[in-house]
Each structure stands twice: as C-alpha cells, then as structure tokens.
Amino acid sequence: MTRPASISGFPEWSPAQRMIEQQLLDRIRTSFESYGFAPLETRAVEPLDQLLRKGETSKEVYLLRRLQADGEDGGGDAGLGLHFDLTVPFARYLLENAGRLQFPFRRYQIQKSWRGERPQEGRYREFTQADIDVVDRDELPFHYDVEIPLVVIDALGSLPIPPIRLQVNNRKLCEGFYRGLDIGDPEAALRAVDKLDKIGPAKVAELLTGTAGASQAQAKACLALAEISAPDESFAEAVHALGVKDPLLDEGLAELVRVVEAGREHAPGVLVADLRIARGLDYYTGTVYETQLTGFERYGSVCSGGRYDNLATSGTDRFPGVGISIGVTRILGLLFGAGTLSISRPVPTCVLVALPDEDSRPACDRIAATLRRRGIPTEVAPSAAKYGRQIRFAQRRGIPYVWFPDGGEVRDIRSGEQATADPQTWQPPEADRYPTIS
RNA sequence: GUGGCUGUAGCUCAGCUGGUAGAGCACUGGGUUGUGGUCCCAGGUGUCGGGGGUUCGAGUCCCCUCAGUCACCCCA
Numbered sequence: 001m002t003r004p005a006s007i008s009g010f011p012e013w014s015p016a017q018r019m020i021e022q023q024l025l026d027r028i029r030t031s032f033e034s035y036g037f038a039p040l041e042t043r044a045v046e047p048l049d050q051l052l053r054k055g056e057t058s059k060e061v062y063l064l065r066r067l068q069a070d071g072e073d074g075g076g077d078a079g080l081g082l083h084f085d086l087t088v089p090f091a092r093y094l095l096e097n098a099g100r101l102q103f104p105f106r107r108y109q110i111q112k113s114w115r116g117e118r119p120q121e122g123r124y125r126e127f128t129q130a131d132i133d134v135v136d137r138d139e140l141p142f143h144y145d146v147e148i149p150l151v152v153i154d155a156l157g158s159l160p161i162p163p164i165r166l167q168v169n170n171r172k173l174c175e176g177f178y179r180g181l182d183i184g185d186p187e188a189a190l191r192a193v194d195k196l197d198k199i200g201p202a203k204v205a206e207l208l209t210g211t212a213g214a215s216q217a218q219a220k221a222c223l224a225l226a227e228i229s230a231p232d233e234s235f236a237e238a239v240h241a242l243g244v245k246d247p248l249l250d251e252g253l254a255e256l257v258r259v260v261e262a263g264r265e266h267a268p269g270v271l272v273a274d275l276r277i278a279r280g281l282d283y284y285t286g287t288v289y290e291t292q293l294t295g296f297e298r299y300g301s302v303c304s305g306g307r308y309d310n311l312a313t314s315g316t317d318r319f320p321g322v323g324i325s326i327g328v329t330r331i332l333g334l335l336f337g338a339g340t341l342s343i344s345r346p347v348p349t350c351v352l353v354a355l356p357d358e359d360s361r362p363a364c365d366r367i368a369a370t371l372r373r374r375g376i377p378t379e380v381a382p383s384a385a386k387y388g389r390q391i392r393f394a395q396r397r398g399i400p401y402v403w404f405p406d407g408g409e410v411r412d413i414r415s416g417e418q419a420t421a422d423p424q425t426w427q428p429p430e431a432d433r434y435p436t437i438s
Numbered sequence: 439g440u441g442g443c444u445g446u447a448g449c450u451c452a453g454c455u456g457g458u459a460g461a462g463c464a465c466u467g468g469g470u471u472g473u474g475g476u477c478c479c480a481g482g483u484g485u486c487g488g489g490g491g492u493u494c495g496a497g498u499c500c501c502c503u504c505a506g507u508c509a510c511c512c513c514a
Binding site for chain 2: 005006007008060084085113115116117118119120121122123124127128129130279280291300301302303304325326327328329330331354356384385386387388389390391392393394395396402404411413416418
C-alpha cells in the first residue's frame with residue numbers, strides 16, 4: 001500500500017515546468033525551420049544490431065520485452081531496444097528511405113531518448129534531444145560543417161538561458177598532429193587529451209605515456225596542442241608554431257579555420273576553437289562540437305555533435321553527414337535546479353469568468369467561448385462561490401483577469417483596475433495573453 | 439553498473455550518548471452572509487522515504503531496499 005514513487009532517472013516536470021519546456025521546444029523548432037530543416041520522427045525502437053553497429057554502448061541500451069514472451073524465443077522481441085540518441089536511428093532511416101529522399105537532406109528531430117546510466121543532476125535515463133543533421137550522397141560539402149553550429153547558436157540564443165560557449169575542434173587536425181608526431185596509439189591519445197579539464201595536464205601526460213605509447217616529449221606536444229583555444233583564426237598560428245608537419249593536420253586545420261571564421265562573423269564571442277575537444281570515439285571523422293552553458297560548465301556539454309562520414313553506408317551507397325543535438329532535458333534540469341527559469345503563471349488561463357450562480361453558467365460559457373475564439377485562454381469559475389473566493393481562485397493560479405458577467409466588467413486583479421468591457425472587442429495586453437518565461 | 443553522502447509537514451529546516459511530534463511560510467474554515475491580497479482566531483499540518491531486525495521502548499542503532507546527489511564510467 002505504499003504510495004507510488006518516482007523512478008530514478010525518469011523526470012516528471014510540473015505543469016509550470018512543462019509549459020516552460022514546451023515554449024523552449026517551440027522556439028527551438030521555429031529556429032530549425034527558419035533554416036529549412038524538415039521535421040522527422042522515428043520510432044522509439046530499433047533492432048539491436050542497428051543500435052550496436054557503432055560503439056560499445058550495449059550496457060546502456062534498454063531492451064524491449066513482452067511480459068508474456070515465452071522462454072523459447074529467449075523472451076525477446078527480435079532483439080529490439082530503445083534508441084539512445086537520434087543520430088543512429090536517423091542513419092537507419094536514411095538507408096531505408098534513401099530512394100524517396102532529396103539530397104542534400106536536412107531534417108530536425110525532437111524526441112525522447114533512453115540510456116540506462118546512473119542518473120545525477122543533468123543526467124537522466126529518459127531525456128529529450130533536439131537534433132539537426134544534413135546528409136548528402138557520396139560527398140557532403142564542408143560548408144554544412146560551418147552552418148550547423150550557427151543554427152544552434154541561433155536556437156539557443158532565442159531562449160531565456162545563460163549565454164553559451166560553443167567549442168569546435170577537428171578530428172583530422174588532432175589525428176594528423178599525432179601522426180606527424182608518430183605517436184603509437186592516436187585514439188588513446190585523443191581519449192587521454194579529452195580528460196584534460198577533469199584530471200589536469202599532469203595526469204593527462206601520465207596517460208599519454210602510459211596508454212598511448214607517447215614519449216615525454218610527445219606527451220608535452222600533445223598537451224601543448226590541447227591547450228590551444230581561441231575565438232578566432234589565431235589558433236592556426238599557434239598550431240604551426242608547434243612545428244608538426246602532416247597532410248591530415250593541414251586539412252583539419254583548414255577546415256577548422258573555416259568554421260571559426262564564420263563563427264566570428266555571425267556569432268562573435270560564442271564560437272571558439274578548442275583543441276582539447278575530442279567527443280566519444282565512435283563515428284565522428286572531422287569537425288566536432290561541444291557546448292558549455294555559462295555557470296554550468298561542470299555539468300558537461302548541453303549540445304554536441306559533429307561530422308560523420310561513415311555512419312550511414314550500405315554496399316556502395318554512402319551518406320556522409322554532419323549534425324548536432326541540443327540536450328533539452330539537461331538544460332531544463334540544470335536551470336530548474338538553480339531556480340533560474342520561471343514562468344509568469346502555472347496555468348495558461350488569461351481570464352477567469354466569474355460565475356454569479358449556477359443558472360448563469362450557459363451565459364458565462366458564451367462569454368468564455370467568445371474570448372477563446374479570439375485567442376484568449378479562458379475558463380469559467382468552478383462554482384458560484386462568493387466573488388472574493390472566485391477572485392482568490394484566480395489569484396492563486398496567477399490568472400491576471402476576472403470577468404464579471406453581471407455588469408460586463410473585467411478586472412485586472414494585480415492592479416485592482418476594473419472597467420466595463422465587451423467580450424467581442426476586449427484585448428489583454430500582449431504580454432498577458434500567454435504565460436511568459438524568463 | 440561500482441563506491442561515498444543525504445532522506446522529518448506541501449516548502450525551508452530543528453529534534454543532545456535510544457524515552458510519547460516541533461518552528462516559519464504555504465494550506466483549510468471562520469471574523470467579513472457576493473470583489474481577493476493586510477490583520478486576528480481556530481485548525482488536517484506527519485506511513486519520521488519503504489521494509490525487516492535489535493530493544494521494555496527506534497526519527498535516533500543494524501541490515502536490505504527506493505529516491506536524490508557526488509565520484510568513476512559514459513555522455514544530451
């Protein structure tokens with residue numbers, strides 16, 4: 001008989017929080033569509049072999065199983081699992097529908113994902129991501145790597161959240177550098193360098209010599225590279241100054257310069273080249289993005305992605321892409337936790353129509369209907385209580401206006417101002433029509 | 439998934455080395471019998487996260503479990 005309790009990692013926001021989330025999602029969607037990304041939703045579930053095609057994430061995947069499945073089929077449903085991001089399902093969708101799509105194909109996708117990891121602040125087992133990707137057939141022009149971060153800078157910039165810092169790096173640059181240095185295990189080096197923020201340069205150097213087969217001098221060079229960070233193209237000179245020569249390094253360098261140049265022009269101070277950014281080792285092949293929320297740096301990236309040249313391939317078909325994903329639930333969780341996101345009222349209602357007595361309900365319903373038709377969220381009082389109670393009902397919910405049908409008057413209960421009004425023509429100030437977030 | 443810390447009213451929190459439920463705000467009713475907020479009075483404010491154990495007796499000690507949080511891992 002114990003009361004039902006919450007489930008770890010599966011957040012359920014309050015109505016006020018949900019209204020905030022919906023408004024953020026609306027604005028993100030509007031931003032995405034303003035760049036011409038088309039909406040897509042894929043099923044929640046993918047075959048396990050699709051999910052595990054890249055990366056060693058098997059432990060986090062939630063499996064789908066029927067309650068009544070008998071032991072013979074292993075209790076499984078053909079090995080289905082809930083998707084843990086939106087990129088892998090998108091790659092599957094591409095291969096399945098390539099013949100019906102126009103390329104380059106740009107889509108956005110705003111959906112839940114699931115990961116069976118241990119939850120903590122800003123990390124959940126069920127969470128919403130807002131994803132954009134551009135994919136082409138055979139070759140994807142690099143200018144999309146330049147465009148993608150500008151889209152999310154726009155999207156996140158339209159939200160009432162702290163400023164962001166979008167860090168960009170390029171895998172080719174790092175791998176070329178390591179190759180030019182002749183380091184034994186470039187992947188291990190990448191992994192070690194990625195921990196720089198967390199464990200500091202001394203520990204990273206240990207890792208580099210220990211696991212990546214680097215000499216002391218090589219480790220020092222890797223650290224020097226990782227510590228380069230700049231909001232403009234000056235980072236390229238800093239890399240050149242390290243004196244390493246490699247064709248792949250030059251290619252990555254040139255690409256990163258293009259991204260940073262565009263960032264400096266369109267979003268000054270937001271986008272920076274940060275050569276320590278590595279991302280998960282799985283499918284990224286070039287540009288990589290990560291995003292810090294000012295004041296919440298320690299909770300990790302709230303928006304990341306990159307270029308993947310080999311994620312969607314089938315036989316001779318190849319669909320290179322570049323994309324990025326906004327961690328909506330993470331952003332909300334952090335800001336709710338800090339108490340810095342609020343909404344002007346916890347219900348949509350703008351007007352409460354007071355009810356003089358039950359017999360008047362049809363007349364009150366007509367007033368409410370008229371207001372609603374004109375786009376003003378309206379509800380009628382639940383019962384014909386004393387007017388004082390009805391006003392209090394509105395006040396407790398933050399409803400700004402009470403409509404008195406007998407005299408045909410509307411009262412702003414914040415100021416106490418009351419005036420005669422016609423439901424056919426009365427307008428609330430635009431700021432009062434819907435709840436506003438700040 | 440491994441380990442650490444935390445859990446008392448709707449919220450913020452007290453509660454001494456085991457001895458019988460507490461404050462502020464919020465909430466409900468009334469003072470005010472159809473125009474709220476201030477003020478006054480009266481009051482639910484409680485499975486002490488849940489279960490088990492030790493004890494004459496457990497909010498307090500022990501075990502398990504759930505949730506939150508932190509570190510590792512990984513990442514939105």
